[in-house]
Amino acid sequence: MLNSTVCSQVAMSGEMSLPSSVRQAKVCLIFATRGRAEVLERVVAFVDSQTVQPDMIIISCVSDEDAGKLASRPGLLVLKGQPGLTVQRNHALKHVPDDTDVVVLLDDDFLMHSRWIAEVLKTLDSDPTISCVTGAVLADGIHGPGYSVEEGQAILARADVPESLRVVSTGCPYGCNMAFRASSIAGLRFDERLVLYGWQEDRDFGGQILSRGGRLVRINTALGVHLGVKRGRVSGRKLGYSQVINPLYLVSKKTMPLRDALNHVLRNVGSNVVRSFAPEPWIDRRGRLGGNLIGLWDFVRGRLTPERAAKL
Template sequence: MSQPSTVKEPKICLIFATRGRADILKQVVARVDLQTVTPDLTIVSCVSEEDVGDLRDRPGMIVVKGRPGLTAQRNTALDHVPYDFDILIFIDDDFLMHDMWISEIRKAFESDPSIACVTGTVLADGIHGPGYSYEEGRSILARTDDLPERLIAVPTGGPYGCNMAFRARSIAGLRFDERLVLYGWQEDRDFGGQIWNRGDRVVRINTALGVHLGVKRGRVSGCRLGYSQVINPFYLVKKKTMPLRPALNHVVRNVASNIVRSVAPEPWIDRRGRLRGNLIGLWDFCRGRLTPERPERL
């Protein structure tokens, strides 16, 4: 007779940081039940009771409250993860996972012990346009053909914050930088940079698929985001969690885009506000002021 397997399945914690979008959060969380591998625990980090609606009583979920801001809320969640968990997954409250997303992420970690962070492949990203409704996102996933037969992991410049997973032991002692306030522009790149500095691998895989709805409700003002578009990359260069060239590319591309499109801005983007924030950020940078927390005062 065969003996029972002694291989322990990894314990998985799924984390959402949310504020002011209880309706879409409820729809996104409901899709977690469709996963072929379900998390052992779900943590929702919010600011007030209104952020979670009636999800508080959902089995297998705990709701924690703390200071507002993406990085602060993610750190609050980290503080409540039990010590014996193996994989921590951060999903945006407007990201729809393919039914096998968690399964493929787990497979990637099992394939190579040097992998510390895995980010998936985004089929459609509403952040670059007016955004998708929940129904549109679900339709895109429904049209997805079978997953690629072979999982391929490629090194990436950093995880994409809307869908990223970490090996718990690889990020022990790390925290999201709370100086990156509000929307936390480039907080994912910063966290990935901390992992690189430890000598571990950050990869993207082709089989963990999803749709980022890019819901515009709950976003910060154009001026605040525009300031972060300039200051945050340079701040990360100083921290040595982002190389200089990618930082310059980020800044130049965003400032140029805001200049060109402020003439006839998209209805869903405050281009002139972003440009104003860009100029304030450039002025602060020229004066030697790397203050990523300043948007809270703009």
């Protein structure tokens, strides 16, 4: 488990650098997953192509079936516990080894380019004020019907890593691919009131880091593909509720600016209204809109209860 006192002191000082080339930085890679064992097995197998291998892989799941055949893989720890993205990620964070330098959190349907970990380590080592790195997503299946593993691998095979590193400060990481300096997140946890899919849990976690004075960046050299697998996702009604309540709840926590929250809510509600007349086959627009309306009514009544999504 991370030593919270020591690591927090180091993070606040802003003087944390990764180990030199004499001792390779230790990396712990975490996947939270449920109901997608076949995809997860192939995603984890693809990790073998990394030029820098993680020292440990943690699979945080709910049942034995979620991990499939991965339980027998060397260097991999399977944890079972309660369902929910934030709960499962927190469960994994409790088991990160003390000597870990970098914690990587990936969605169970995210494929990394072979240099993803190497580029992240290079970026963190270049500037001790950087707490979190998000890579460049070449294709994101979350915005469409999704990609197969073969399609994702083909996209990466055609991609060339830029020769020049470009580092851009950002207000939040993208939850499908995030890497953290371990000292920067010591003692931090994902908000477990953001149930099920978690919706905006990455923004909230990033906001906690920003409040500590950490820096969040996006780089152009850590390439990846988010397959956007639809199997295992929550119902439209539940997600629609979270689309409204979660951003407004984060405003109350001061981990999301009001303007950003309103932009999220209005954009999502507007899309669900317009597209409910001719919904995409892979999205339950009418269900989402119904959840949006329940969320708006709760907000009008002064109820900021993101955990209610689990009961809809």
